[in-house]
Amino acid sequence: MPGYGRAAGVALLGLAGLLVEAEAVVTAGLSRFSLIGLPDAGLSEARDRVRAAVINSSIPWPQAALTVSLAPASLRKQGSSFDLAIAMAVLRADGKVRPEASGEPVYFAELGLDGSVRPVRGVLPAALAAVKAGYSAVCVAEANAREAAQIGGLRVVGVRTLRQAVAHANGEPVPEDPPPSDEPHLRPTGASSPSDAAAGPLSSKASASLAGPASSAALGSTSSTSLVSASASAFASAVRAEPDLADVLGQYEARLALEVSATGGHHLFLCGAPGSGKTMLAERLPGLLPPLDEEAALEVTAVHSLAGTLNPLEPLVTEPPFCAVHHSATAAALVGGGSSVLRPGAVSRAHRGVLFLDEAPEFGRAALDSLREPIESGEVVIARSCGMAAFPARFLLVAAANPCPCGRSMSTMGVCTCSPRARSAYLGRISGPLLDRIDLRVDVSPVGPSELLAAASGGQSGESTALVAERVRQARERASARLTGTPWQLNAQVPARYSRANWPLGNEALAGAEKALHSGVLTARGLDRVVRVAWTLADLSGRDRPSRVEVDTALGFRLAAMLPGNL
Template identity: 60%
Template sequence: MLAERLPGLLPELSRQESLEVTAVHSVAGILPPGHPLVDMPPYCAPHHSATMASLVGGGNGLPRPGAVSLSHNGVLFLDEAAEFHSSVLDALRQPLESGHVVIARAAGILRMPARFLMVLAANPCPCGRHGRGEDICECRPSSIKRYRARLSGPLMDRVDLRVTVEPVARAELLQLHTGAEKTATVAERVKAARERAAARYAETPWRTNSEVPGHELRTRWHVQPGALRKAEEDLDRGLLTARGLDRVLRVAWTLADLAARDRPSANDVNWALELRTGVRRGAVLEGIGT
């Protein structure tokens, strides 16, 4: 349910983005009747039995777009991610870095756009009850290890936010009014943050924080003095990779944009580290809503 709400939080597609998405969907033959131009971010949620070709593209004869291209400029949701074949999941690493995928077949070579927001959801173990008590989980430690190993280290290194979703308590489930923000309210805040980022990168080829190469982000746009201290300590200790540092910086810039700050503070960087590692850094969520 949470993943399905994500397209509603993203801004409407620009004219260029609409044309790119429409072209991919036209090649795939899935344009809705009477709607020749796709103007909303697409959402794609393939089943965990999906093949390599259905996920990244391919097939017999002329290659066809896969889920990574059908979700271009939108959301790719992989539910039960640990049930996907490990080789299929690892095929996502290249498009996550480059923003496109190249499929070569005897009938031709096809280069397709594939810049998407990837969301993975998985249980903590095969039975789904690990962590709720020793008497509840029925899985052996070796089974849990094999299950989690399907999500490889290089793939997880490309995941910016890792959030543990706790079971819903009975009182919360039966409560009618939770006071949560509406989708439209959050969408306006996301739109404002996107506009701040676009203004910052106005003289560059990029528009969002996720598109900026790590080297450019580190050398051209600086965080507040001393803000990277804990991230640099993690890098020195081997707890954070160079790619991970770049991704922490992108998340920190996004937090600053959501809070309408000119540049990330130490709190923004520490909060980005918390979201990536799950280790408490003393960060406080401030200025960006709930």
Template identity: 55%
Template structure:
């Protein structure tokens, strides 16, 4: 037979598209052509596949060979088509039974010696295969654990093309040494992001929870900063974005690195979503196929727009906003980031996804994250409420703070001024502060209360529910909004700001065990939003 087909997957963002790999052999001069919108990496598979087949002890057809990747309108990129192309060619040469590979999906790269090498994006590829009705997939052994996360799919873990041929033909399997684990290279990294295992900041399962030497970062290490700790707890319990402003050395980064430690573990569906994104980015730690804890991304302020929101030349890749999906995106020195980069986050903050427009169409990348900003109060950083000497003029301070636009700050639920820790707070603490485990237990209980309240809706956190739904379906206590109404009349609170105050008030009530927010919960939400409510008059004596 001179024709055979099998299946593979093309990645578009974090989604997979099943591709039919067809091989046709015709009489004529020896030639090898790949059609179907391949990129350079796919075109180079001609040399890889030919060498792998020959070095596996098989004969290569010395005739006109055409390999088609269908649908031809979908761009094909990467080296993950090698296994499928090799098997399709061998089936067209009658070395393999065509019926055996027709409903088999193959994802993997081939070395010149015939070894099966891992590729990125195996989890979304197998998810796409399962949705398309494939019951068997063949992947490199190094990515078999990742592929096995998808239920109902039989995974063939192969070390080489020779072993795969023996499996498909029912022949004795050759002994193959295992492929050594090779960590992701710099080409898979995004600007401003740290790879797993390099430095303290990591992208992955326990990101932000452990330092490089394994020492756990705990909230009990934070001296003082009671208002900031309260804001951190509210942020974790309700999914509220947070802005910490204060002088250098006040503990802003220290607090931010401890936020993932008080977030609940990811559910099964959320873990698969996060793992798929990290798999596409090539950032899954070796031997740990499932990301079970909220990720933590802390890009440098020199990061470009594609590095933060996704994109880049060729097929778009996930940026830090997507890598922080269901976790924390921490922008330290936020005022040093490009204004275009910061304002590009406004749309994901509202919708929970990034939409990248290209001439060929739109690409959706998940990006529902907790945004945590940290910045100095002025260019020199020495200004504080304690009267430290600051040499910046009012114009300099205004221009510096204006780098964070009003529309972006309006989407930040919690804004806290972090003062420098005093000597008494740092050296004379009578008792240790609460640990992350204690705070995490309260956060989990608050999230369970909100999930119970929203069980008949598509939302689970107070930070996700639209303001109109919150106002109409979940009324507050009597006169609870009196202070918020006063802030709106004074022009310090917008309609969007009122919705966010309501969300924070509900989170404060959930943490306090109340059935619905009262006036003191709204008071807390207004104070932590950083409005002029700090100077508001006291409540009426009749209340």
């Protein structure tokens, strides 16, 4: 149709993407530019960005009445990621770009006033949505190309300017435009033309499992182009320092708790004086977790892409993330939210990894209690006027707290001046329902003089992260073999009813727990969680079934002396 053009973009609502058609019509009349289809304020400004980008790319702007519709019109659209799709639709309607043909990419990028193509958030989930809709290619900013290329078989066109995108669409020689001056770390080592980025390390099977059944037919072959200089990659690797468990002196009970937490997926509470090593311990927990498999890596990367926390030098997250939250964080900061654009919170950024809450009693009560639903369901559902979005949130919670307001209750460096009532009220800021969901509770005492002197004299340190992580891997394999044929992978996920019906424990193993039940310090729900931890301890020790040793050890973790309201 003369005077008509279109290009595909993606609207994101959470991690879910929906294809949007940018349709442009050029008609006779006074020069104007109308944008319809429920755009928000940021998207409405695309009219000025697109017009300036086209003119500054030495492409004539149509001197006519121009109307651009974003379909479906009933869906609210937000953000600047539609700029490139709108520009391509306008130029197609004006005859500057050839009509849409087979293999046309989905466009997902922002335009600068000078005609540059700028990176945006959420490229990976947008690329997944394109694959699900049957597209085999996407066109994004060069800075986002490596991220989109993690999807197996998807052809990724990375461009620096609008001129390059137009040349690529017309099948013409691509101009050698320089990279943006504000992104020197992304300058390629080779040619400066748009790059058809290679499919990343994720297989087509993993991509299809997340993108949906339509993706398998859309996957094709691609070529390989590096977008990051070797020196930049080497520098990034050199400055990365992985925390090692061997750095922790003493703390044998807390180290065991970390091992149990990593093996069975149990949440952990650390209570101790300032300087006793609570933060050191928490930071070393991700190193005990196994690396993310292909599907999990793609899922975690998509969350961080949407949150804007993805490292451009490492476009695929392959290790369990660690997210530490300041105690001033609100409930929205923890679980996610937003008035117009819904963003994932800390619980989703910690998905498949560790969420660390230092100084837990200092958090607001509403913020702490907002964690209860994600801990149980493994996801967060946010409803706002702009729509509803679901974010994954299956994480390991590590909460740390001082034993009292002054922090000296368990310290050897001073005398605590807090009354027993003040101590109880301080830890009581953590609600019982939240504390009940934490299986492992450990009192972290300051490191003793013998450990400190031994370390200072070059004595033998504790076990390394690599050694403990190998035990965790073997224990997880035992648990996985036992849970074969069930929907669960970790002991913390197994319902108590199923465990009692299929793997009952003998009276001898439960003797200590029976005494705790009769004395009233343990409830039926607490007993179920003790049994889960006991199974994890049995997997670590190589036993087929927990004995009294494992059950009593799990009971000790449940009834930490410094925590009020033990259940």
